[in-house]
Amino acid sequence: MTTIVFIQPDGTRREVDAKAGESGMQAAVRAGVDGIVGECGGACMCATCHVQVSEADDARIGPREAIEEEMLESVLDDVSPASRLSCQIKLRPDLEGLVLNVVEVV
Template sequence: MAKITYVEHNGTKHEVDVANGLTVMEGARDNNIPGIEADCGGACACSTCHVYVDGAWTDKLPPKDAMEEDMLDFAWEPDADRSRLTCQLKVTDELDGLVVQMPEKQI
């Protein structure tokens, strides 16, 4: 289990425990965290679960695959280093303490 902090665009923080094996997106969905829409349900077919990963975590996460890179092209104001799709981040104990910030909007 990992404690993940989701930060809304307005600065509101939500700290939740997310079970190993779920995705960061599922943790947000299951805990009613606003700002992650997840329209495709986690199929990496949209960009509505886009977040900015805290800079301290960018090198600790698995690299983006080609499909995630392609979908991030459709995200709101993507950042080359910090943008990730939460549906592509599997929760493990190693993600304990992860902080992600939602963009101003999802598209």
């Protein structure tokens, strides 16, 4: 189990215990976290799981795969280095305490 934290745009903080092998999006949808929809089921085709992360957490997650990069570029005018698709974040024990900042659904 890996505990991750979702922070809403208004600052509301919610801790979620992720199951082994879950993505950030799956953990959020299972827990009913507002603002994470996961419309495409994690196929990297919707960006309704968009989150932002700190530089330190981005380094812990690892670099974006090309498919994540392409999806972000197709829906965002300005892709911040902090932007990630939570369906592409596979939760591992070393990501304990990961903070995912929820952004408006695009």
